[in-house]
Amino acid sequence: MSALAAPSRVQRTERMARRRRMGSFMTVVVWCAALLSVVPLILIAAHLIIGGARVLSPTFFTALPAPPGVSGGGVANGVAGTLVLLGIASVIGMPIGLGAGLYLAEHGRTRLATIVRYLSDVLSGLPSIVVGIFAWELIVRPSGQFSALAGGFALGMIMIPLVARATEEMVRLVPVALREAALALGFTRWRSSLQIVLRTALPGIVTAALVAVARVAGETAPLLFTAFGTPFWSLRLDRPIAALPLQIYNYATSPYDDWRAQAWGGALVLIALVLVISIIARRVTRSRFGAATGGARGD
Amino acid sequence: MTDVTPRALDARLAARLTPAVAMRAVSPATRDDASDAAISAVAVRTEQLDAMYGGVAAVRSATLTFTPGRVTAIIGPSGCGKSTLLRCINRLHETQPAARVRGAVFVDGRDVYAAGTDVVAVRRSIGFVAQRPTPFPSMNIRENVVAGLRVAGIRVSGTELEDRVEAVLQRTGLWDEVSDRLDSDPMSLSGGQQQRLCLARALAPEPRVLLLDEPTAALDPGSTQRIEELVYLLRGEVTTIIVTHNMQQAARVSDITAFMLEGELIEQAPTRVLFTAPSDARTELYLTGRFG
Numbered sequence: 001m002s003a004l005a006a007p008s009r010v011q012r013t014e015r016m017a018r019r020r021r022m023g024s025f026m027t028v029v030v031w032c033a034a035l036l037s038v039v040p041l042i043l044i045a046a047h048l049i050i051g052g053a054r055v056l057s058p059t060f061f062t063a064l065p066a067p068p069g070v071s072g073g074g075v076a077n078g079v080a081g082t083l084v085l086l087g088i089a090s091v092i093g094m095p096i097g098l099g100a101g102l103y104l105a106e107h108g109r110t111r112l113a114t115i116v117r118y119l120s121d122v123l124s125g126l127p128s129i130v131v132g133i134f135a136w137e138l139i140v141r142p143s144g145q146f147s148a149l150a151g152g153f154a155l156g157m158i159m160i161p162l163v164a165r166a167t168e169e170m171v172r173l174v175p176v177a178l179r180e181a182a183l184a185l186g187f188t189r190w191r192s193s194l195q196i197v198l199r200t201a202l203p204g205i206v207t208a209a210l211v212a213v214a215r216v217a218g219e220t221a222p223l224l225f226t227a228f229g230t231p232f233w234s235l236r237l238d239r240p241i242a243a244l245p246l247q248i249y250n251y252a253t254s255p256y257d258d259w260r261a262q263a264w265g266g267a268l269v270l271i272a273l274v275l276v277i278s279i280i281a282r283r284v285t286r287s288r289f290g291a292a293t294g295g296a297r298g299d
Numbered sequence: 300m301t302d303v304t305p306r307a308l309d310a311r312l313a314a315r316l317t318p319a320v321a322m323r324a325v326s327p328a329t330r331d332d333a334s335d336a337a338i339s340a341v342a343v344r345t346e347q348l349d350a351m352y353g354g355v356a357a358v359r360s361a362t363l364t365f366t367p368g369r370v371t372a373i374i375g376p377s378g379c380g381k382s383t384l385l386r387c388i389n390r391l392h393e394t395q396p397a398a399r400v401r402g403a404v405f406v407d408g409r410d411v412y413a414a415g416t417d418v419v420a421v422r423r424s425i426g427f428v429a430q431r432p433t434p435f436p437s438m439n440i441r442e443n444v445v446a447g448l449r450v451a452g453i454r455v456s457g458t459e460l461e462d463r464v465e466a467v468l469q470r471t472g473l474w475d476e477v478s479d480r481l482d483s484d485p486m487s488l489s490g491g492q493q494q495r496l497c498l499a500r501a502l503a504p505e506p507r508v509l510l511l512d513e514p515t516a517a518l519d520p521g522s523t524q525r526i527e528e529l530v531y532l533l534r535g536e537v538t539t540i541i542v543t544h545n546m547q548q549a550a551r552v553s554d555i556t557a558f559m560l561e562g563e564l565i566e567q568a569p570t571r572v573l574f575t576a577p578s579d580a581r582t583e584l585y586l587t588g589r590f591g
Contacts, residue, residue, distance in 0.1 A: 109396065181433035184391055184510075185447045185500065186423030199437035 045271070052268030055261045061269070065231045065247065068256040075266050077233045079273065081148070081242035082217060084235055085227060086277075088152020089216055093159025094209060098198075100160070101167025101205075106193060108168075117168075124161035131157045132222035140226055148234075148241035151227025155216040162215065166208030170201035207282065214274045220245035244270045342367035342538040343388060343508055348402035350383045350392055357383040359562040360402070365555075367507075370530060370539040372553035372570065374546060376585065380562040381542045385510050388540070389425040390418050406508060423451050426501030426509040426537070430516045432493035434485035434500075441481040443496055444468065447504040463503060470532070471499040472525055491522025498529060502537075509533065511541040515548065527552050546586065550574055558582045 007015070059074055066073025100116065107113050135154035140146055174197045182192035198205075223229070229246035230239075244266055251263035343365040350358035358380040365371045373381040386392040388404050390411060403410045411421045434443050444464050448455070455463065464481070468474040473495050477488070485496055494514060501509065511530065515523040530552045533539055543549050549556050550570060557567040558579070566579045577583045 175431075175433070177429050177431055177433045178435065180391055180394065181427070181429060181497070182435070182446075183394055184389055184422055184425070184427035184429075185450060186419050186504070187450050188419055191450065196435055196437065200435065202437065 048264065048268045048271060051261070051264035052266075055265035056268065060265055064233055065262075066258075068254070068259060071258060073258075073262065075242075075244060075247055075262070075269060077230070077242040078244040078247040078266060079269060080233075080235060081227070081229075082244045082270070082273065084148055084237075084241060085152045085155055085223070085243055086213055086217055088149060088237070089155035089159055090209075090213060092153060092156030093163055093212065093216075096156075097160045097163025097209075097212075098167050098205070100164040102171060102193060102198065104164065104168040105171035108172075117165075120161040120164050123157070124165070127221075128154075128158055128219050129221035129224075132224060132226055135222065135226045143238070145238070146226060146228035146240040148227055148237045148239065151223045151241065151243065152237075154222035154226045155219060158216050158219060158222065159212045162212040163205075163209050166212070167201070167205050170204035170208065171197055173204070174200045210278045210282070214278060217274050217277075218245055218270060220249050224249075244273070342407060343540065344405040345384065345387070346403040346405070348384065348387055348404060349400070350380070350387050351399045351401075352383075352395070353397040357562055358387065361559070361562075361564045363557055363564055363567060365508075365538055365540055367538045368535045369554040370534055370541060370552055371555045371557060371567075372549035373540065373542045373557045373559060374544075374549050374585075375559035375565075377544070378561075379559040381559050382512050384559070385512050385540060385542050388508070388510060389422050389427055391422070391427065423447070423504060424506055424508070426504075426506035428494070428497050428501050428509075428511050428514045430513040432490055432497055432517070434488070434493050434496050436484070436486050438485070439482045440477055440485050440488075440496065443485050444499050444503050446500055451504060453504070467499045467503045470502065471495040471529060473499060489522075491518050491525065494518055494522065494526060495529070498526065502533075507537060509537045509539045511539065513542055513544060516544060523548075546574075558585065560585070 059072060061074055061079065062076050063072060063074030064077055065075070100120065104113050104117055104120075108117075132154050135150045135157065139150040139153055143150075178200060179192055179197055182196040183189070187196065223243050223246050227243050227246065228240040229250065230242050232242075234241055248263050248266040248270065251259040251266060254260065345361055345363050348358055348361045349356060357378075361380075361384055363371075363384075373384065375381050383392055387400055388406070388411075390400075392398050393400055400412065403412055405411070406421065406425065410416070411418075434440075435446060438446060441464055442449075444467060445460060448460075448463070465474060465478070468477065473492060476492060477483075477496075485493060488496060494517075498514070515526050518526065527548065530539055530541060534554070541549075541552065553570045555567065556570040556573045558565045558573065558577075558581075560581055565581055566573065566577065568578070573582065574586060577586060
């Protein structure tokens with residue numbers, strides 16, 4: 001019965017005060033959580049800058065690695081090698097991932113799509129070293145040598161499911177009405193898919209693809225026995241190629257102070273590289289496709 | 300049908316000078332060298348049309364005739380199949396999963412469901428505007444207007460293309476609002492402007508039939524009025540079929556009104572007759588707000 005009775009004014013103000021206290025408390029809690037979520041990034045960045053800035057100099061970017069005991073030396077071949085590997089990986093991973101994602105979005109209900117989606121999820125959950133072994137078995141062993149191609153292939157394998165699922169999600173976000181408008185206007189099905197649906201979803205897909213590139217840029221395990229690494233300058237696709245993560249790994253686990261300092265520098269360069277790639281590509285996307293994902297302004 | 304005789308060349312020259320006026324003269328004549336007889340013939344007719352979603356029949360043996368150059372409104376309660384019927388005319392219905400169509404739809408005397416029909420060609424000859432504005436976000440305003448021309452591979456010179464863009468935007472009343480920003484993003488327009496852009500896009504390839512699926516359902520009264528005025532102005536050039544929830548709208552813009560209920564056509568009559576003296580009791584019940 002008391003529940004039905006109107007609360008007195010005192011009860012009401014008390015309840016209000018309690019709600020307000022609880023509200024402020026929860027605000028502080030989520031605020032702290034939000035802060036904590038970015039703390040690791042800030043710590044890592046600070047650590048890298050402090051540790052890596054010491055070795056950074058113009059020659060660090062232009063010089064090849066120096067032997068232990070010799071001061072100086074750089075990661076020029078590692079930067080170039082990483083870019084080559086990312087290029088190969090993108091050439092393999094992007095078209096396949098994009099096509100697969102488009103297929104999953106457009107024919108999502110077929111049995112094949114269900115199987116592909118499931119296997120793609122399995123692939124993205126596969127430890128990256130296993131992908132490296134696969135590339136070794138498939139390319140390195142038959143060809144008899146480590147190669148940039150094998151490394152790029154391994155990274156590409158990792159990219160495929162990332163790009164595919166992101167593409168599928170972005171394409172699904174495009175309203176059916178938009179596709180119908182294209183069909184009604186006389187677009188063939190594939191043209192409406194490519195010119196309307198895919199292009200509308202493109203900003204999201206590009207962002208996702210960049211995340212995929214950034215993700216594989218730091219992969220070390222799949223490169224250990226594919227790209228293998230080299231202290232020399234090489235851009236040949238059929239030879240071992242240097243890569244920043246491999247250099248960082250080699251330097252960081254070495255017993256030489258010089259090299260360990262270089263590892264910090266390499267890590268800083270790697271992070272900067274990933275950052276630059278995403279900033280450039282994002283800017284390109286934004287200038288071309290503007291507020292493509294924005295909604296209509298009200299009247 | 301007025302303005303059917305000017306030769307295409309003259310009309311085209313005229314289009315350079317006064318695009319907005321000339322375009323109206325051009326559209327029926329340049330389509331083909333249709334004689335008066337062809338144009339006065341039945342433009343759209345559905346015969347014993349059944350449309351299904353899975354096992355559910357949304358339209359049941361609907362036989363309707365749409366008078367050329369006139370505006371026909373299809374009214375009826377939600378789920379009566381009026382949108383589905385509309386989407387059968389340009390064969391859009393079948394693009395949905397598990398959708399099937401039986402029967403025939405004649406556009407200009409040709410059954411669009413006949414074997415060997417080029418679906419894309421059918422859709423290109425029929426304009427379609429959906430309930431919610433659907434400008435292509437990946438294109439700017441100009442590209443949206445000419446999207447239908449581009450996809451049909453219609454090659455026109457740069458200046459003529461510009462003329463067409465201006466003419467069709469003039470007609471839809473958008474020119475003054477967007478002429479200085481044809482290169483900008485269509486998503487920056489208001490909802491009403493977006494819908495008029497979609498109408499412009501549908502009209503640019505000069506279709507002979509225009510299908511409007513509740514074109515003002517998502518718009519405010521001001522934008523609704525502008526669209527209605529446009530539909531009124533198109534009378535005589537395009538056979539317009541408008542599906543609407545809004546009975547006042549049907550009364551305002553249409554010459555003929557068809558009333559549908561549970562997938563079936565109940566009656567079709569000149570709008571004034573249908574609204575004042577419906578022959579079927581169910582029509583009267585619906586019009587007087589007794590159900591639906």
